[in-house]
Amino acid sequence: xxxxxxxxxxxxxxxxxxxxxxxxxxxxxxxxxxxxxxxxxxxxxxxxxxxxxxxxxxxxxxxxxxxxxxxxxxxxxxxxxxxxxxxxxxxxxxxxxxxxxxxxxxxxxxxxxxxxxxxxxxxxxxxxxxxxxxxxxxxxxxxxxxxxxxxxxxxxxxxxxxxxxxxxxxxxxxxxxxxxxxxxxxxxxxxxxxxxxxxxxxxxxxxxxxxxxxxxxxxxxxxxxxxxxxxxxxxxxxxxxxxxxxxxxxxxxxxxxxxxxxxxxxxxxxxxxxxxxxxxxxxxxxxxxxxxxxxxxxxxxxxxxxxxxxxxxxxxxxxxxxxxxxxxxxxxxxxxxxxxxxxxxxxxxxxxxxxxxxxxxxxxxxxxxxxxxxxxxxxxxxxxxxxxxxxxxxxxxxxxxxxxxxxxxxxxxxxxxxxxxxxxxxxxxxxxxxxxxxxxxxxxxxxxxxxxxxxxxxxxxxxxxxxxxxxxxxxxxxxxxxxxxxxxxxxxxxxx
Numbered sequence: 010x011x012x013x014x015x016x017x018x019x020x021x022x023x024x025x026x027x028x029x030x031x032x033x034x035x036x037x038x039x040x041x042x043x044x045x046x047x048x049x050x051x052x053x054x055x056x057x058x059x060x061x062x063x064x065x066x067x068x069x070x071x072x073x074x075x076x077x078x079x080x081x082x083x084x085x086x087x088x089x090x091x092x093x094x095x096x097x098x099x100x101x102x103x104x105x106x107x108x109x110x111x112x113x114x115x116x117x118x119x120x121x122x123x124x125x126x127x128x129x130x131x132x133x134x135x136x137x138x139x140x141x142x143x144x145x146x147x148x149x150x151x152x153x154x155x156x157x158x159x160x161x162x163x164x165x166x167x168x169x170x171x172x173x174x175x176x177x178x179x180x181x182x183x184x185x186x187x188x189x190x191x192x193x194x195x196x197x198x199x200x201x202x203x204x205x206x207x208x209x210x211x212x213x214x215x216x217x218x219x220x221x222x223x224x225x226x227x228x229x230x231x232x233x234x235x236x237x238x239x240x241x242x243x244x245x246x247x248x249x250x251x252x253x254x255x256x257x258x259x260x261x262x263x264x265x266x267x268x269x270x271x272x273x274x275x276x277x278x279x280x281x282x283x284x285x286x287x288x289x290x291x292x293x294x295x296x297x298x299x300x301x302x303x304x305x306x307x308x309x310x311x312x313x314x315x316x317x318x319x320x321x322x323x324x325x326x327x328x329x330x331x332x333x334x335x336x337x338x339x340x341x342x343x344x345x346x347x348x349x350x351x352x353x354x355x356x357x358x359x360x361x362x363x364x365x366x367x368x369x370x371x372x373x374x375x376x377x378x379x380x381x382x383x384x385x386x387x388x389x390x391x392x393x394x395x396x397x398x399x400x401x402x403x404x405x406x407x408x409x410x411x412x413x414x415x416x417x418x419x420x421x422x423x424x425x426x427x428x429x430x431x432x433x434x435x436x437x438x439x440x441x442x443x444x445x446x447x448x449x450x451x452x453x454x455x456x457x458x459x460x461x462x463x464x465x466x467x468x469x470x471x472x473x474x475x476x477x478x479x480x481x482x483x484x485x486x487x488x489x490x491x492x493x494x495x496x497x498x499x500x501x502x503x504x505x
Contacts, residue, residue: 011376011467014304015059015295023294025071028213031292032075032179035211035283038203040196041292043184044216048110053217055490056232056309057295065217069182070114077119077178078111080104081185081195084123084132093187097478101135103186108144119181120145120174124191127151147172149191149198156270163277168201188240193267197274204278211283212275214264214290219244221258221288222296228309230259231346235316238338239330250286258288310348311469311490317343318353318492322475325495353492355471358382360494363473369498371395373489374469375403385435388418392472392480393441399468403461404454412455417444438483465489474498 032039046052047066054062061067069076086100093103108118121139123132126148139146149171152162161167174195181199183192196212203210218233230244247260249268264287271290275282284290299305317339324331343349350356355372358380362370368385371392375381381402383395401410421440425431436444448455466488475493476484484491 011058012301012304012307013059014299014301014308015057016298016300017059017061017064020060020064020295020298021068021071023297024068024292027292027294028072028180028215029075031211031213036209037179038181038208038210039179040181040183040199040210040212042192042196042212042214043182044188044192044214045218047107047184050217052232052236052312053295055315056229056305056312057299058304058308059300060295065215066110066114066116069116072180073115073117075178076180076182077117077176079119079174079176079181079183079195080107080121081124081183081190081192082121083190084125084127084129086187086190087123087132087135088127088129091187100186100190104139105142107184107186117178118144119176119178120147122147122149122172122174122191122195124149124195125151145175147174149195155194156267159270159273159277163201163274168198169205171198171202173202173206174199193271197271197278200278212290213292214287215292217293217295219259219261220296221247221260221291221293223259223299225259226345228306228313228346231342232309232312232316233261235313235339235342238316238320238335238342239332241334241338247286247288250288253285258286260287260291264290310346310352313339313342313346314348314350314353315490315492318350318356318471321495322493325475353469353471354380355469356492359471359473369472369474371470371472373399373465375399376464376467388413388435389441390433390435390437390480391474392476392484393436393438395470396438396465396483397441397445397458399465400458400461403464404457406454406458410454412448412452412458413441413444414448414452417447437477437479439479442483462487 028041049062050065051062054060082100082104091100092098093100096103104121111118121144123136123146126132136146152167154161156162183195185192200210200212219230223229225244225246234242234244243262244259245262245265247258247265250256250258268287272282320331320336320339324336355374358372359370359382362372362382362384366384369391370382370384372380372382373395379402381395381398383391383398385391386394398408401408421436421444422434426434445455446459449459468489470484470489470491472493475497481491
């Protein structure tokens, strides 16, 4: 069983209360820069066992009456059709997904701001599209000399040229589809405009990682560096906080480097700065909700190894974001955390099975430590075989139990080969599960096996080859932790 290391209920209570305190500190109006994933923070749930992936949005839901959402998107990301890697959708589409998701939780989305606005056709069309959907859209412009030329930035020639985003709630959450979208600049521009209108608004930052009140080299914080290896983020002691309070806290390089600039901006806007350090600006309470430190350390070490495996695969697929430097950094982080690939047992199990069979193989480590494997056959791909074998093991059925009826399988294979243009009759994981669910309608063993699906959440999986997007998606939806060897099954030049 997975040891719980994090008290999620305590987190929801403490976090919402702390944000309310910060709103009150600034007289009733707070712009909160919200980093990380709001709805599906699976990284946090992996390194802090017990943290629910939707915890942050559930916390905001407790503040729904006081909160409104502003979504920032960098105009250049629209022009470049920048893609969100984990969902494989462009940033402009992700804005629409985020709006739908916020609304489904009863949260009010006030507007969308196009940062670093450029007069390009794709940006103008997107602006019109948002407006046609009934959304308010505002433009923020690139400021020459940003962020160094503070005199110009905090003036009518800088922030003053940006549209003023009209807001009506005491808590304005500024979020975005990904990094580099201009969340902080949006908040600061709003502070400038609010101040000119006589409104005493404040600014704070919500980032789950690095966690400021645990050690610098704690595996949880090292895992954050692993997660951002492509951005080259580096955790460091906050020197401003240490000087101001004599207290050692953890922040990361970009916030520490930009703090003197932010401080100067605050002084120009307010006359004095409300903060003495970048740590002061944060509102994250996650570190106070760790209840089993060893459980979080173990989970974080495992995450670092997974991140290394994923980076190797991304580089093999041709990702420009994964450089040699990023790979070297991940190797260094593994050394600092005292882990290696040998600490991930499913890797050896999958590779041993592949060597024995001469074909692709997949290994699954169940939450109780048992490992089951699957090989490629005429009927099933290795992922489907391993998944079916794992479900049978969880159900207490023997490996030789036959659950998939030929009367169900043959029509599926006929459809694939003779009508849909596939050359491979083997069933992908989604097809296998559909066939199994049909068999479960009149077969008790198949029904029992289907009931085991929730038990796969948190299991470790490794494949001896890169998987199709279909199989990757099924494993992701089941909540398993997937890694692969950085090689394709075939030597073809084009891979789906």
